[in-house]
Amino acid sequence: MLLASLVEPSFGLIFWMTLTFLTVLFLLAKFAWKPILNGLKEREASIADALNEAKRAREEIAAMNARHADLERGAREEREGLLKEARDIRDKEIALAKERAKAEADAMLARARADIQNEKKAAIVEMKNQLAELSIQVAEVILKEKLADRAAQQSLVDKVMTEAELRKS
Secondary structure (H helix, E strand, C coil): CHHHHHHCCCHHHHHHHHHHHHHHHHHHHHHHHHHHHHHHHHHHHHHHHHHHHHHHHHHHHHHHHHHHHHHHHHHHHHHHHHHHHHHHHHHHHHHHHHHHHHHHHHHHHHHHHHHHHHHHHHHHHHHHHHHHHHHHHHHHHHHHHHCCCHHHHHHHHHHHHHHHHHHHC
């Protein structure tokens, strides 16, 4: 029977259960629902703020990445410009050094040619002097042999005098 009375609710039991439920519901509505709902609203607001903050942070990161890419591109361009300028300076210095070396080589070649010409002229003068000296020595030897006797000397003097008179006239 005990079991049957539990299965069949009586009017008093339903009344007290309903009254207790409504009292708990009233108390919850008066004291608990507002703070719970306010807590939920605050939590919802903080989650929305956190999402907005995260979105703003993502936008800032994207902007920073774009600035970083721009800075990197600018640095790369500047580096390329500096390298190009350094290559140009190096090429100019090499060309200038080549020009200087060529000018020095040309000057050395001109000096060498001038020295060779001077040496050649000196050698020619020396040879002429030696040839003249040798010619005089040969003539001296020939004259000594031809003019060894007195008659040959007299004949030569006469011949020279005759030629000198012919030139005067």
